[in-house]
Amino acid sequence: MALSGKKIKKDLAKFLGDKYVFDDKPTNLVYAKDVMPYDLEEHNLPYAVTRPADAAQIGQVLTYANQHQIPVHIHGSGTSLVGLARPKARGIVLDTARLQSMEVYPERSYFEAGAGVHLAKVRAAIAPHKAMLPIFPGSELVATIGGSISVNTSAHGVDCALGKPGDYVLGLEVVLPTGEVIQTGTESLRRPAGVELTKLMVGCEGLLGVITKVRMRLLPQPCTANIVAYYDKTEDILATVMEMYRQGISPPMFFEYLDETSSRIGFEAVGLEPPSGAVAMMCLHADNPEGCQAKAEHFLNFLEQGNPRSAEITDDPVRWGKVWSSRAEAGNYVYRQGSTFGSEVTPRVDKLLDAFQETRHFIEHLEAYASPQFISFGHIGAPTLHGYAFWPTKDIPSEAKRAITLEVRAKSEAINAKYGGCGGEWGLTAQRADFLKLRYGPEYYQALVNLKKAFDPNNILNRGNLEGWL
Numbered sequence: 001m002a003l004s005g006k007k008i009k010k011d012l013a014k015f016l017g018d019k020y021v022f023d024d025k026p027t028n029l030v031y032a033k034d035v036m037p038y039d040l041e042e043h044n045l046p047y048a049v050t051r052p053a054d055a056a057q058i059g060q061v062l063t064y065a066n067q068h069q070i071p072v073h074i075h076g077s078g079t080s081l082v083g084l085a086r087p088k089a090r091g092i093v094l095d096t097a098r099l100q101s102m103e104v105y106p107e108r109s110y111f112e113a114g115a116g117v118h119l120a121k122v123r124a125a126i127a128p129h130k131a132m133l134p135i136f137p138g139s140e141l142v143a144t145i146g147g148s149i150s151v152n153t154s155a156h157g158v159d160c161a162l163g164k165p166g167d168y169v170l171g172l173e174v175v176l177p178t179g180e181v182i183q184t185g186t187e188s189l190r191r192p193a194g195v196e197l198t199k200l201m202v203g204c205e206g207l208l209g210v211i212t213k214v215r216m217r218l219l220p221q222p223c224t225a226n227i228v229a230y231y232d233k234t235e236d237i238l239a240t241v242m243e244m245y246r247q248g249i250s251p252p253m254f255f256e257y258l259d260e261t262s263s264r265i266g267f268e269a270v271g272l273e274p275p276s277g278a279v280a281m282m283c284l285h286a287d288n289p290e291g292c293q294a295k296a297e298h299f300l301n302f303l304e305q306g307n308p309r310s311a312e313i314t315d316d317p318v319r320w321g322k323v324w325s326s327r328a329e330a331g332n333y334v335y336r337q338g339s340t341f342g343s344e345v346t347p348r349v350d351k352l353l354d355a356f357q358e359t360r361h362f363i364e365h366l367e368a369y370a371s372p373q374f375i376s377f378g379h380i381g382a383p384t385l386h387g388y389a390f391w392p393t394k395d396i397p398s399e400a401k402r403a404i405t406l407e408v409r410a411k412s413e414a415i416n417a418k419y420g421g422c423g424g425e426w427g428l429t430a431q432r433a434d435f436l437k438l439r440y441g442p443e444y445y446q447a448l449v450n451l452k453k454a455f456d457p458n459n460i461l462n463r464g465n466l467e468g469w470l
């Protein structure tokens with residue numbers, strides 16, 4: 001017989017304590033909602049929200065959930081953009097907020113952080129050791145290290161320059177979906193070769209286990225030099241990125257662009273003279289200031305062959321701070337000032353221009369809802385371009401929002417499939433299960449289902465994400 005919500009809460013409180021189990025409506029609503037634009041449904045609401053103290057308590061929650069066949073959804077900070085963060089099946093929410101341990105071991109050249117620690121807090125803790133955290137999402141003040149490693153997103157970081165965060169993970173503490181606690185990886189900087197579970201757990205989107213602790217290399221903070229370049233149009237920036245890779249030039253660690261519209265919005269917001277075209281901003285890195293300067297001059301020389309209106313190395317930290325913030329301000333504008341539906345297109349690098357033109361075309365000719373504005377920006381050196389369908393109003397019916405989401409998703413995924421990309425940031429399940437089948441075929445998808453079954457025979461953890469959901 002199915003247990004009532006009340007009974008579930010009472011049982012959980014026995015091993016977590018009353019204080020850390022919630023079933024009031026407001027809390028349930030907060031944990032059911034994510035940043036997706038359309039409304040909640042009844043099955044998104046959990047029976048109970050839990051805040052376990054450690055891996056052992058998480059193991060108890062999962063053992064109980066398996067005994068009673070109750071789905072468990074993992075919640076980091078819930079900032080994921082493509083539906084990963086919303087519970088899909090009525091059950092228990094497992095919030096990692098109390099996993100707050102933070103230890104830095106400079107003599108071992110690594111740090112260990114509890115899964116619930118915010119990225120900004122990790123960054124601050126390792127900064128005195130001249131170390132850099134190679135994870136750079138716009139949400140870093142609130143996103144957790146556990147959530148970020150479980151998605152394996154580098155965000156602003158250019159993969160070819162910095163690798164993925166998972167490349168720096170030495171080991172993990174993980175609670176398996178059936179409740180057992182395991183340790184993976186190594187404390188040595190020499191990582192295991194061959195079959196090794198760390199590699200499976202990094203980026204597993206909570207399908208194969210709950211990451212409770214992350215051990216990560218202290219990556220030396222490099223010296224940096226910044227360049228800003230102004231172009232007539234976005235296409236000139238894309239052509240520059242294509243040429244950079246064609247010539248085998250070492251890419252900057254950050255290489256962002258703002259199109260003609262978002263550059264105006266972003267620059268105005270930070271109090272800079274709005275440019276009349278598109279803007280590229282780059283951050284180059286090296287071990288020492290001389291190396292950095294030489295690299296920046298070399299890169300500037302390369303950029304100048306590509307016909308910018310102007311390009312300069314920006315030594316003034318205040319000006320650079322404003323230029324860099326204009327990117328976040330453009331993002332704030334599209335997400336706050338109206339209704340926004342984003343795509344993530346990551347084509348083969350020689351197809352960047354084609355992919356951009358096709359993205360703009362489908363957004364400007366959207367069938368689901370009339371007259372969107374096309375706005376784009378992104379981590380173009382990665383290469384990632386985000387094309388947004390934007391309406392300067394919040395007043396769009398929920399059903400229309402679903403239709404727009406579906407259309408933007410299907411059309412951007414078709415472009416990714418056509419040009420060999422996969423979406424390199426926001427995770428690959430939840431809203432993207434159909435894409436996995438389209439891009440990699442049914443056999444690939446079935447292999448993922450089999451893997452999930454091997455780890456989670458009762459399909460307890462993050463149920464609904466691998467099945468695909470809107």
Ligand SMILES: Cc1cc2nc3c(=O)[nH]c(=O)nc-3n(C[C@H](O)[C@H](O)[C@H](O)COP(=O)(O)OP(=O)(O)OC[C@H]3O[C@@H](n4cnc5c(N)ncnc54)[C@H](O)[C@@H]3O)c2cc1C
Nearest residue numbers: 076077078079080138139144146147148153155206211425
């Ligand atoms: C303003 C804003 C800017 C953003 N910018 C970027 C960006 O530039 N690039 C980018 O890639 N993303 C970006 N994001 C998306 C998101 O912030 C990141 O993906 C972030 O890393 C998610 O962290 P989180 O703690 O919120 O995870 P959540 O959203 O809570 O979880 C993400 C997924 O991981 C699972 N999960 C969470 N914690 C664990 C754990 N400990 N063990 C196992 N599974 C777990 C969850 O169940 C869920 O499936 C942005 C979001 C916002 C709101």
